[in-house]
Amino acid sequence: MKTHRILFQPMGQRGIFPEGTSILEAARRLNIGLLNVCGGNGTCGHCKVQVVSGAVSDRTQEEEQFLSPEEIESGFRLACRTIPLEDTTLQVPAEPLSAPQRTQVECRIAYPSGIGMAAFNPSAPMGLAMDLGTTKIALFLVDLETGETLASQGWMNPQIKYGEDVISRIALSDHDQRMQKTVVNELNSWIQKITKDIGRHPEDIQQAVAVGNTAMHHLFLNLPVSQLAKAPYVPAIKSEVNIKAREVGLKLAENAILHLPPLIGGFIGSDHVAAILASDHQQSTGTRLILDIGTNTEISLVAPGFISSVSCASGPAFEGAHIRHGMRGAEGAMEHVRINNCQVDVQTIGDIPPTGICGSGILDAVSQLLENGIIDKTGVMKDPGRTRIRNNEREFVLFSGDGANGTREITLTQKDVREVQLAKAAIQTGIKALLQNHHLTVKELSQVLVAGAFGNYIDLESAKAIGLLPMLPSSRFVQMGNAAGAGARMILVSALERKKSLEIAAKATLLELAVKPDFRKLFMESLVLEPYASSVGVNTP
Known part of the structure; x- marks a missing residue:
């Protein structure tokens, strides 16, 4: 039987597979956790990979639907729909990797060319x-x-x-x-x-x-x-x-x-400071927004003439806390959710039966409930046919569980949705306040860089749909992974980068949200679950 060698980069994993094996199946056999919420049926569009070399099967109708013209031109394909016809090399971006696998490329910023190594003690090993x-x-x-x-x-x-x-x-x-x-x-x-x-x-x-x-x-x-x-x-x-x-x-x-x-x-x-330093090497000119989303979310607006920073008390909802069935990003956590009418498809970390839902899954679930009309933009669960009341609270069942196999029912409650609204409103308020302070609009952002573990794993479309992130073309977003770790390494090996970190801290001005006159108004407006774009950020009389 004819076989082909398939190489997955940047993890460097490879294998020999019989002709006719899809890229997704090859990834599964190598234990590379490509996201495939739909189970490889070509209906979710998550398993995007880039063909670097080698002939592959023709594009399918599903790929025409999920891939942008720019992605098609760059050689991107859906792994579940693509079959190598000869030895093939693939580049796997971080977005379609499930959480345990993504830690391999979590720190996604390479040292810039020309960085001065061994700047402090060349003899130090x-x-x-x-x-x-x-x-x-x-x-x-x-x-x-x-x-x-x-x-x-x-x-x-x-x-x-x-x-x-x-x-x-x-x-x-x-x-x-x-x-x-x-x-x-x-x-x-x-x-x-x-x-x-x-x-x-x-x-x-x-x-x-x-x-x-x-x-x-x-x-x-x-x-x-x-x-x-x-x-x-x-x-x-x-x-x-x-x-x-x-x-x-x-x-x-x-x-x-x-x-x-x-x-x-x-x-x-x-x-x-280290994350801003690392982002300086992303080859972007213009005005950048840098976010590290967590219990406390740090946001900076960086432009040639200024750095303006704000801290938002976004709370622990995106880390799974204060959510009825929330958990950290461990094995068994739902990390991606898709809802089509009453059909719920989930992908868990480790591809095992669900035991709870982590931050990226919570974000997906709320976005999908909104898209399917199960909640409205105020966050109210309004569809009695697809929700139920238990313990005096309305909830939506994500996973029905199976007592015989020891799995429990997993739901998203009305209170859970409110927790997400509060978290996303805090972050959106911080972004709007920074833009207003400098008389800028969302469309003037040349790049949005999302740092940290949660930011590295989220579905950007879900984040944009509920207003967690601004509605901008996907090409303007960079999921940086552990940008702080990358910046720390730059500071370690280079006197120039260490000097730059001092300049960043000295240049940054701190915006205090609590003393902003229209803070409460901004926050209340930001509770609404909807995208925000062009006009946001302009100061109003």
């Missing part, structure tokens, strides 16, 4: 970049002579046991060093493991950079944090910090230097 997030921590071991990432590791922040949000941790942390020791002990443990995995030692690390939000930054340095929980939310220190790594308890080389870039404000930390 290794450097360490750390992204200290509220929920997750990421480490990157870097060769300081070449800039190559030697190893990386991500895991849940162990401080979660003291509280899922930073306010809970702040309440416990003053005069109590458990929070700092917890994270440092975990860092040392993982540093020991990943250096051992590549045949090296923690003592080989002579340079380190750590980025994080303001609370994580302060907790890491054992700085006072109680003032961050009350107005005017003033950091104990905003400037860059350079100390011996051992001073915070890190077990690296004896004289290893730890650098922490400057902060922008009480709720906008060095992780956002």
Whole structure:
């Protein structure tokens, strides 16, 4: 039987398959988690891949429907509809990868050409970049002579046991060093493991950079944090910090230097500075919008003459919290949802029976309920034929469950929809306020860069449909992945990039939403579930 070799990039996975095998089937056999909510029937349009080389079958009617002219011209196809006719190389963008697979390309920003490597100590064999997030921590071991990432590791922040949000941790942390020791002990443990995995030692690390939000930054340095929980939310220190790594308890080389870039404000930390730095290398001119969506969402409007930043208390709905069947992005979580009349199709992380629904699935579900007329633009569930009342609350059944197999029923309730509305309204208000402040409209944005784990996994069309993100052509959006981690590595290996990070923090001005006269009006308008576009952002008398 005739066979063809199929190579999937950037993961570098390949296999030999019988002629007639679709790209989607080849991906499945290689355990590459391409999204296919429709089960490979060509009706969802999610499994887009780019054919780099090799002849493939002719385009189908389904592909003509789901692929834009620009995508067709660039060689994009639907994996479920395409059959290689010879040895074929494919490029898989991050968007169609399911969550466990997407972590392989989560940090999607390459070092720019000409970046100065080994800028601080050319003899140092290794450097360490750390992204200290509220929920997750990421480490990157870097060769300081070449800039190559030697190893990386991500895991849940162990401080979660003291509280899922930073306010809970702040309440416990003053005069109590458990929070700092917890994270440092975990860092040392993982540093020991990943250096051992590549045949090296923690003592080989002579340079380190750590980025994080303001609370994580302060907790890491054992700085006072109680003032961050009350107005005017003033950091104990905003400037860059350079100390011996051992001073915070890190077990690296004896004289290893730890650098922490400057902060922008009480709720906008060095992780956002690093993300802005990384976004500077996306080859975009004009005005850019950069968002890192989470419990606290940081947004910056970046233009040649200014950087304006705002922090939005968007809440934990997009992390699965305060949602009846919400969960984090773990195996079994519904990560994508499609509704056609009463037919609900879902894709779960790990392709196992659903156990709950994570942020990207929640966003999809609300968008689909809106599209199918099951909720209206005010968020009200108004279709009694397709919803039900249980425990005095209206809900929509996403998955009926099967008690015999141990699966439970999963629903989206009226309260869940309200939680999503509040989260998306906070973010939309921040975007509108920044645009208004600079007399700009949505259409004047040349690029929208979405950073962070949640932003990397969402369906942009769902986000635009409910007004979480502005209604702009898909070509203007970039899902950056771990932009903070990428920026931290740039700061680690280059004196020029480190200098730029200082300039970014100094240039950024902070917009306080609470003191904006029309804040309440903007927020109430933003609760509506509908797209927003051209006129938004213009100041009105």
